Amino acid sequence: MNFCSHCGAPVRFAIPMDDDRPRYLCDNCGTIHYQNPRIVAGSLPIMADRVLLCRRAITPREGYWTLPAGFMENGETTREAAIRETREEACAEIEVGGLYTLVDLPHINQVYMIYLARLAPQREPAFAAGPESLEVRLFSEAEIPWASLAFSTVTLTLEHFFADRRHDGLAGDRALADYPLHDGVIRRW
Amino acid sequence: MNFCSHCGAPVRFAIPMDDDRPRYLCDNCGTIHYQNPRIVAGSLPIMADRVLLCRRAITPREGYWTLPAGFMENGETTREAAIRETREEACAEIEVGGLYTLVDLPHINQVYMIYLARLAPQREPAFAAGPESLEVRLFSEAEIPWASLAFSTVTLTLEHFFADRRHDGLAGDRALADYPLHDGVIRRW
Numbered sequence: 001m002n003f004c005s006h007c008g009a010p011v012r013f014a015i016p017m018d019d020d021r022p023r024y025l026c027d028n029c030g031t032i033h034y035q036n037p038r039i040v041a042g043s044l045p046i047m048a049d050r051v052l053l054c055r056r057a058i059t060p061r062e063g064y065w066t067l068p069a070g071f072m073e074n075g076e077t078t079r080e081a082a083i084r085e086t087r088e089e090a091c092a093e094i095e096v097g098g099l100y101t102l103v104d105l106p107h108i109n110q111v112y113m114i115y116l117a118r119l120a121p122q123r124e125p126a127f128a129a130g131p132e133s134l135e136v137r138l139f140s141e142a143e144i145p146w147a148s149l150a151f152s153t154v155t156l157t158l159e160h161f162f163a164d165r166r167h168d169g170l171a172g173d174r175a176l177a178d179y180p181l182h183d184g185v186i187r188r189w
Numbered sequence: 190m191n192f193c194s195h196c197g198a199p200v201r202f203a204i205p206m207d208d209d210r211p212r213y214l215c216d217n218c219g220t221i222h223y224q225n226p227r228i229v230a231g232s233l234p235i236m237a238d239r240v241l242l243c244r245r246a247i248t249p250r251e252g253y254w255t256l257p258a259g260f261m262e263n264g265e266t267t268r269e270a271a272i273r274e275t276r277e278e279a280c281a282e283i284e285v286g287g288l289y290t291l292v293d294l295p296h297i298n299q300v301y302m303i304y305l306a307r308l309a310p311q312r313e314p315a316f317a318a319g320p321e322s323l324e325v326r327l328f329s330e331a332e333i334p335w336a337s338l339a340f341s342t343v344t345l346t347l348e349h350f351f352a353d354r355r356h357d358g359l360a361g362d363r364a365l366a367d368y369p370l371h372d373g374v375i376r377r378w
């Protein structure tokens with residue numbers, strides 16, 4: 001940030017009075033420009049014992065596999081953001097369950113919120129590559145390309161999911177709402 | 190937003206190519222200025238069967254009772270934000286449990302994340318009014334000033350907590366980690 005978005009004057013980076021951390025300050029109009037973390041919302045779409053992953057067509061991590069997720073927009077809920085991202089990146093409609101992983105990434109000012117979801121069965125084809133994906137497909141646990149996952153948040157979410165499934169044993173058909181929330185902090189990629 | 194924070198030129202509000210919603214665009218340097226929801230992080234501090242509330246010394250809702258909560262800052266985790274806000278507003282140290290309420294407020298572009306917490310018993314006095322509070326005190330369920338709560342997110346969180354407590358019956362000493370996550374959407378205040 002170099003200029004005040006309100007009045008156009010140059011800003012300076014300093015600690016305001018009655019505050020304890022530096023902000024971008026405009027001496028011309030008095031605006032303090034706060035900067036806050038952003039939410040990355042997405043889904044872990046499942047179909048029986050398989051999960052849906054997208055191979056990224058864009059940087060960063062082009063060519064690597066990820067869950068459908070992206071920056072939450074103003075005016076939507078976290079669930080709506082997860083549904084929208086899944087529709088955009090995987091052309092898939094989902095039934096959304098509970099929040100499944102909540103991951104703080106303080107070094108990049110992001111909070112990941114991944115909802116567990118079931119692929120809606122009524123649509124054929126159920127999924128396809130959106131403009132930001134090279135390829136979209138279902139993976140069983142044995143097929144997961146662990147070394148080619150795009151982000152540590154994706155690895156963490158998949159590890160929790162397959163651990164929860166193993167814990168169920170052969171019964172293995174837990175309702176979406178019965179999976180627990182897992183939270184964590186990743187401080188470096 | 191009137192001016193580009195990068196180059197200082199005037200911005201216009203229009204839908205960029207390959208996008209589907211309007212953004213602030215700078216024709217001079219090409220920057221697209223995205224705007225995203227903010228996280229309000231806080232805690233529900235409990236001590237036995239009582240909860241800690243703060244009476245607000247600042248607008249909005251000055252004089253009304255609230256939970257310690259505020260905008261999450263860059264560089265911190267959601268739990269760290271909850272601890273910091275509790276320290277700032279209630280001068281209280283807490284042991285933080287799990288995420289307890291997650292509330293989307295899409296009409297004001299906010300996501301509330303309230304962590305269940307226990308007041309750390311070792312500090313005396315355990316709490317006091319910080320600069321943004323007029324008064325801080327513990328309330329049993331019968332004492333909650335329902336008509337004088339500052340925000341609907343606070344009402345919702347307290348309703349869930351006392352319902353969870355009633356569900357426990359006389360046993361009533363659930364571990365912090367054993368409370369479920371409650372989520373919801375509030376579309377108007």
Ligand SMILES: [Zn+2]
Pocket residue numbers: 004005006007008009026027028029030031
């Ligand atoms: Zn200014």
Ligand SMILES: [Zn+2]
Pocket residue numbers: 193194195196197198215216217218219220
């Ligand atoms: Zn510009």
